[in-house]
Amino acid sequence: MTTIQVFDPALCCSTGVCGVEVDQQLVGFSADVDWAKQNGAIIERFNLAQQPMAFAENSVVKAFLERSGADALPLILVDGEVALAGRYPNRTELARWTDIAGSAEKPASGCCSGSSCC
Amino acid sequence: MTELHFLDHPPRFLFFTGKGGVGKTSIACATAIQLAEAGRQVLLVSTDPASNVGQVFGIRIGNQITPIAAVAGLAALEIDPQAAAQAYRDRIVGPVRGVLPEAVVKGIEEQLSGACTTEIAAFDEFTALLTDSTLTAGYDHIVFDTAPTGHTIRLLQLPGAWTGFLDAGKGDASCLGPLAGLEKQRSQYKEAVDALADPQRSRLILVARAQQSTLREVARTHEELDAIGLTQQYLVVNGILPEAEAAQDLLATAICQREQRALAEIPDVLKTLSLDLIELKPFNLVGLAALRQLLTTDLLAGTVSEVTTQAIQAPNLAKLVDDIAADGHGLVMLMGKGGVGKTTLAAAVAVELAQRGLPVHLTTSDPAANLTETLNGVLDNLTVSRIDPHAETERYRQHVLESKGANLDAPGRALLEEDLRSPCTEEIAVFQAFSRIIREAGKKFVVMDTAPTGHTLLLLDATGAYHREVSRQMGSNTHYLTPMMQLQDPKQTKVLLVTLAETTPVLEAANLQADLRRAGIEPWAWVINNSVAATTVHSPLLRQRAANELQEIDAVVHQYAPRYAVVPLLREDPVGVERLLELAGHH
Numbered sequence: 001m002t003t004i005q006v007f008d009p010a011l012c013c014s015t016g017v018c019g020v021e022v023d024q025q026l027v028g029f030s031a032d033v034d035w036a037k038q039n040g041a042i043i044e045r046f047n048l049a050q051q052p053m054a055f056a057e058n059s060v061v062k063a064f065l066e067r068s069g070a071d072a073l074p075l076i077l078v079d080g081e082v083a084l085a086g087r088y089p090n091r092t093e094l095a096r097w098t099d100i101a102g103s104a105e106k107p108a109s110g111c112c113s114g115s116s117c118c
Numbered sequence: 119m120t121e122l123h124f125l126d127h128p129p130r131f132l133f134f135t136g137k138g139g140v141g142k143t144s145i146a147c148a149t150a151i152q153l154a155e156a157g158r159q160v161l162l163v164s165t166d167p168a169s170n171v172g173q174v175f176g177i178r179i180g181n182q183i184t185p186i187a188a189v190a191g192l193a194a195l196e197i198d199p200q201a202a203a204q205a206y207r208d209r210i211v212g213p214v215r216g217v218l219p220e221a222v223v224k225g226i227e228e229q230l231s232g233a234c235t236t237e238i239a240a241f242d243e244f245t246a247l248l249t250d251s252t253l254t255a256g257y258d259h260i261v262f263d264t265a266p267t268g269h270t271i272r273l274l275q276l277p278g279a280w281t282g283f284l285d286a287g288k289g290d291a292s293c294l295g296p297l298a299g300l301e302k303q304r305s306q307y308k309e310a311v312d313a314l315a316d317p318q319r320s321r322l323i324l325v326a327r328a329q330q331s332t333l334r335e336v337a338r339t340h341e342e343l344d345a346i347g348l349t350q351q352y353l354v355v356n357g358i359l360p361e362a363e364a365a366q367d368l369l370a371t372a373i374c375q376r377e378q379r380a381l382a383e384i385p386d387v388l389k390t391l392s393l394d395l396i397e398l399k400p401f402n403l404v405g406l407a408a409l410r411q412l413l414t415t416d417l418l419a420g421t422v423s424e425v426t427t428q429a430i431q432a433p434n435l436a437k438l439v440d441d442i443a444a445d446g447h448g449l450v451m452l453m454g455k456g457g458v459g460k461t462t463l464a465a466a467v468a469v470e471l472a473q474r475g476l477p478v479h480l481t482t483s484d485p486a487a488n489l490t491e492t493l494n495g496v497l498d499n500l501t502v503s504r505i506d507p508h509a510e511t512e513r514y515r516q517h518v519l520e521s522k523g524a525n526l527d528a529p530g531r532a533l534l535e536e537d538l539r540s541p542c543t544e545e546i547a548v549f550q551a552f553s554r555i556i557r558e559a560g561k562k563f564v565v566m567d568t569a570p571t572g573h574t575l576l577l578l579d580a581t582g583a584y585h586r587e588v589s590r591q592m593g594s595n596t597h598y599l600t601p602m603m604q605l606q607d608p609k610q611t612k613v614l615l616v617t618l619a620e621t622t623p624v625l626e627a628a629n630l631q632a633d634l635r636r637a638g639i640e641p642w643a644w645v646i647n648n649s650v651a652a653t654t655v656h657s658p659l660l661r662q663r664a665a666n667e668l669q670e671i672d673a674v675v676h677q678y679a680p681r682y683a684v685v686p687l688l689r690e691d692p693v694g695v696e697r698l699l700e701l702a703g704h705h
Contacts, residue, residue: 049229
């Protein structure tokens with residue numbers, strides 16, 4: 001089974017609401033993660049402010065931070081290899097990585113879960 | 119000698135709460151002494167950053183239970199909230215220091231440098247005292263000179279705060295585990311919160327001064343803590359100027375009248391609480407003998423004094439404004455803890471600038487609004503606007519809940535709602551509203567009675583969200599400055615730290631200064647407000663207070679402030695142009 005690991009940037013309060021604007025991508029992505037999990041995908045998320053050890057112990061993530069800094073997060077690994085950086089994946093991408101059958105299913109919100117990443 | 123209500127049949131835990139400088143620590147010390155001398159075993163716990171408990175008893179206490187030799191049955195413990203927060207940060211950040219890039223580590227540390235982290239970390243230290251029977255079994259009473267805020271308690275009660283990342287090590291973006299750095303088990307925090315809410319075990323004593331703004335704030339604290347089950351509450355109004363003093367001079371008369379009026383108009387929600395009044399004492403509250411006398415309600419005979427203490431010579435506000443005016447335009451922000459008089463001083467600075475013929479926009483978050491309303495349209499080149507902090511916070515809260523909260527499950531949504539009740543949220547919402555006006559500072563003076571903390575600015579800046587927001591508002595082709603860049607430039611922005619000439623307020627202002635410096639902002643000046651030393655007084659109690667102020671003013675001048683002004687305590691409330699000018703030093 002494929003494992004997707006998401007390395008989130010540090011969010012300030014527990015819920016990350018302390019920004020001037022609420023990150024709509026994050027909202028959409030949370031919904032997509034739920035959808036993928038319900039379809040059997042294995043997805044792990046790590047927050048830099050709460051679990052920095054997870055970042056330090058993974059050589060790929062550590063090297064990424066050294067090269068590009070925390071501003072370049074999020075980083076998404078699929079089975080330990082870099083699949084995406086700098087933005088969250090959309091539902092289609094999650095489906096492709098995890099071989100979810102019927103990946104043609106319509107995304108919940110717009111073309112890519114409310115983010116403007118299309 | 120009559121017994122004070124809050125000392126009547128005290129339960130095991132006593133918590134004193136109130137804003138900095140009202141005398142919580144002194145009253146807590148005096149209470150602990152009284153209980154111990156009545157034959158009980160007492161533990162006194164202080165989180166006062168001024169940490170004068172050790173000084174009071176003439177010994178070093180620190181972060182371990184230390185017997186007080188001078189009082190049989192009394193032991194004390196000092197918790198340093200800043201040190202507790204640092205330990206909390208170290209638990210999370212320590213293992214990756216030197217492993218992850220330095221900039222990344224610094225970023226994480228800033229995330230954990232807010233007031234909320236300090237609160238949670240201090241509560242972590244409390245927990246053992248409320249629940250660990252081996253540690254505290256020998257004590258009949260444990261007296262705390264502080265109490266956790268409603269926000270902290272509610273957060274600890276929420277299941278959502280404990281799930282997600284914390285339990286499974288992975289979860290939704292909604293539950294990032296704010297309590298991840300806590301050491302103890304959730305059951306222990308639950309036990310601690312239960313102990314707090316148990317009237318058989320805990321009593322909460324709200325400490326205030328006889329001032330309208332302080333009593334309003336205490337009323338809010340009362341309602342918030344009452345709502346989460348801390349129903350055993352008492353009210354103590356400390357430092358009341360005895361009526362015998364009123365005859366001594368006009369300032370004393372005015373203070374007495376103002377205090378009596380504040381007590382007569384006490385907020386309704388506080389009227390049901392049992393009330394104790396403690397008069398201002400003619401001695402410093404240092405040493406055992408002085409503290410034993412603090413809680414006596416015996417009236418001290420007023421002594422008539424023929425001696426007069428002259429006002430000190432110190433730069434006034436008008437002189438500071440001369441230097442501000444020289445630049446012709448810019449942003450002036452007054453910053454300080456609640457109740458030090460930021461709005462009044464902002465109005466005084468604005469009026470001073472306007473009197474010099476300069477264009478000024480005064481914008482305040484003054485909840486009472488009468489001060490600023492009286493200025494509207496009075497001077498040609500002065501415009502006044504007001505931001506309602508509650509309305510702005512509510513709008514921001516709704517926006518976040520509708521957008522971000524839409525897809526959350528019930529515990530996640532509850533956690534989000536609690537985060538939106540944190541002090542940071544209001545600060546951000548209000549500053550957002552102000553930042554629309556800040557742009558005017560390129561052409562005229564903009565005077566604000568609030569400023570974001572350095573912590574908030576760093577977070578906003580770090581997320582980059584602010585840059586995006588600004589560029590969106592300004593249009594993409596315009597060359598723009600981020601607020602952070604504008605705030606860091608002393609030519610464009612002057613931060614005035616407002617404080618009172620008392621130990622705790624000065625310390626709190628120094629902490630605000632350190633916080634701003636972390637964000638690369640250097641406060642331009644300090645303003646010491648409501649100074650009795652800056653007036654001429656006969657009343658023995660006021661002369662005593664004036665003498666006490668001198669060492670605080672000295673600390674501000676020599677340790678903290680690049681430049682400063684002292685504003686005298688006035689007989690009349692400084693409302694209207696004339697009195698604001700008087701406040702600034704015009705006679």
